[in-house]
Amino acid sequence: MGKARRIAIVGAGLGGLATAIALRRQGFEVQVYEQAPELGEFGAGINISPNSVKFFDAIDLTAKLHAVASEPVGLTWRDWGADEISYSLPFGDFEKRYGAKYYVVHRSDLHRLLSEAVPEASIQLGKRCTRVETRNGTAGLSFEDGAGAEADVVVGCDGIRSAVRACVFGGEGPHYAGTMCWRALAPSDALPKDYHDRYVNQWSGDGGFVVSYYVRQGKFINFVAVRQQPGWTESSWSVPSNVDEMLAAFPNAGAKLRTMMAAATSCSKWGQFTGEHAPQWTKDRVTLLGDSAHAMLATFGQGANMAFEDAYVLARWLNASADDPDAALAGYEAARKPRATRVQQLSRTEVHFKKIHSDWDRLRREFAFVTRHGSTTGGVYRWIFGYDPVAQWRGS
Numbered sequence: 001m002g003k004a005r006r007i008a009i010v011g012a013g014l015g016g017l018a019t020a021i022a023l024r025r026q027g028f029e030v031q032v033y034e035q036a037p038e039l040g041e042f043g044a045g046i047n048i049s050p051n052s053v054k055f056f057d058a059i060d061l062t063a064k065l066h067a068v069a070s071e072p073v074g075l076t077w078r079d080w081g082a083d084e085i086s087y088s089l090p091f092g093d094f095e096k097r098y099g100a101k102y103y104v105v106h107r108s109d110l111h112r113l114l115s116e117a118v119p120e121a122s123i124q125l126g127k128r129c130t131r132v133e134t135r136n137g138t139a140g141l142s143f144e145d146g147a148g149a150e151a152d153v154v155v156g157c158d159g160i161r162s163a164v165r166a167c168v169f170g171g172e173g174p175h176y177a178g179t180m181c182w183r184a185l186a187p188s189d190a191l192p193k194d195y196h197d198r199y200v201n202q203w204s205g206d207g208g209f210v211v212s213y214y215v216r217q218g219k220f221i222n223f224v225a226v227r228q229q230p231g232w233t234e235s236s237w238s239v240p241s242n243v244d245e246m247l248a249a250f251p252n253a254g255a256k257l258r259t260m261m262a263a264a265t266s267c268s269k270w271g272q273f274t275g276e277h278a279p280q281w282t283k284d285r286v287t288l289l290g291d292s293a294h295a296m297l298a299t300f301g302q303g304a305n306m307a308f309e310d311a312y313v314l315a316r317w318l319n320a321s322a323d324d325p326d327a328a329l330a331g332y333e334a335a336r337k338p339r340a341t342r343v344q345q346l347s348r349t350e351v352h353f354k355k356i357h358s359d360w361d362r363l364r365r366e367f368a369f370v371t372r373h374g375s376t377t378g379g380v381y382r383w384i385f386g387y388d389p390v391a392q393w394r395g396s
Ligand SMILES: Cc1cc2nc3c(=O)[nH]c(=O)nc-3n(C[C@H](O)[C@H](O)[C@H](O)COP(=O)(O)OP(=O)(O)OC[C@H]3O[C@@H](n4cnc5c(N)ncnc54)[C@H](O)[C@@H]3O)c2cc1C
Pocket: 010, 011, 012, 013, 014, 015, 016, 033, 034, 035, 036, 045, 046, 047, 048, 127, 128, 129, 130, 157, 158, 159, 160, 161, 162, 163, 164, 181, 183, 224, 289, 290, 291, 292, 296, 298, 300, 301, 302, 303, 304, 305, 306, 307
C-alpha cells in the first residue's frame, strides 16, 4: 500500500483551514478547494473554548488568537423580561484548571488568522466540488467548472450541506430545527456602562433566548437572538434583516435587552438547520470533518471547536499510519465520532433547556443548574472544556 501524502480538502471554512494547517505541519502536501470566489466568513462572534485552544497551541497560533480575541470571565443567565442576573458561573482560572483560556472572537478575525497560516498556492478559489470517487487507492474530485483533481485522501470540510457527504453517503440533507436567529453587532460605546461586562450573557424567555458577548476587544457586543418559528421559508438560510424586524420578533424582551438590540448596526437572520447523526464518516479514501460530519445547534458553541479537535486528530492519525491510509481514517473516525456525536446530541437537548415557556420550565432549569450545570468545573462543562486532543493523542 502506498504512502498517503497528497491530501485534498473540500471547503476553506474554519474546519478546512484548520485541517490544512494541521496536515501541513505533519509534512503533507495539501490542496484546499473552496467554492467561493474569495475567502471570508459570515456571522459575527464565536466562542473558542479551552478544548480547542489546545489545538491553537499545537499549531503555534494561540498568541495570534489572543491578540484578536476577548477573554470572558464567566457565564450569566437571566430572564429576558428582567434586568437582574439570575445565575452567574465565573470561569475562574481556566488556564490553571484546563491548561488553556476561553476566548470569544469575531469570526472574520479568526478565519483571517487561519487563512494567513496556509500558503496562497495551497488554496484554490471558485472550485465547487460536485463529485468525489475512489479509484485504485486514490481519490478523484470533479468541479463545477469542469476541472478535476486527484489526491491520496479527500477530506470533506464543506459544511452542513456537504456535497462530499451527499456524493459518498447519499442520505438526507440538513433539516430546519424549528428555530431561527438574528446575528448582530452593536458598537459598545453606543451603550451605557452597565452593558460593559466581560461575561457571556444569556437571556431566556418565552420561546427563545439571546446570547451576547464582547468581540474585537470590547469594541462591539455580538449577540445571537434565537426564537422558535414553525418554518423557514426564505430562499437562502441567511438573509439581511434590520433592527425593527428583530425588535418586533421579541415583543416580551425587557428594556435592557431591547436597548441592546436597538443599538445593532448590522444584523442578519438565519434559519437554524441541523444535520442528522451521520452513521459513517469514512468510505475508502474519503472522510468528513466538522459540520459535514456532525453539524450541531449552536447552543453549546462547540461546532467549530469540534472541527478544530477533529483537525488535530486526523492529522496525527494520517501521519502515524501514512503507509496505511485506510487504517488512519478508521482510527480518526473511531477516535472522534463518539465525542462529536455526544456534543451534537447535547446541543439538541440544550436548546429546550435555554427556552422558558412557563414556571415549570423555570423550575426545571433551576434543577438542571444544581445537578448538571452547577459549575464550569464539573459536569458537562468539565467534560467539554477539559478535553485535550493533544494529550489524548499522546496517551493513545
Ligand atoms: C449562530 C451560530 C453561532 C455559532 N457559534 C459557535 C461558537 O460560539 N463556537 C463554535 O465552536 N461554533 C459555533 N457555531 C458553529 C460553527 O460556526 C460551525 O460549526 C463551523 O463554522 C463549521 O465549520 P466547517 O468548516 O465545518 O463548515 P463551514 O463553516 O460551513 O465551511 C464550509 C466551507 O466549505 C465551502 N463549500 C461548501 N460546499 C462546497 C463545495 N461543494 N465545494 C467547495 N467548497 C464548498 C463553503 O463555501 C465554506 O467555505 C455557531 C453556528 C451558528 C449558526
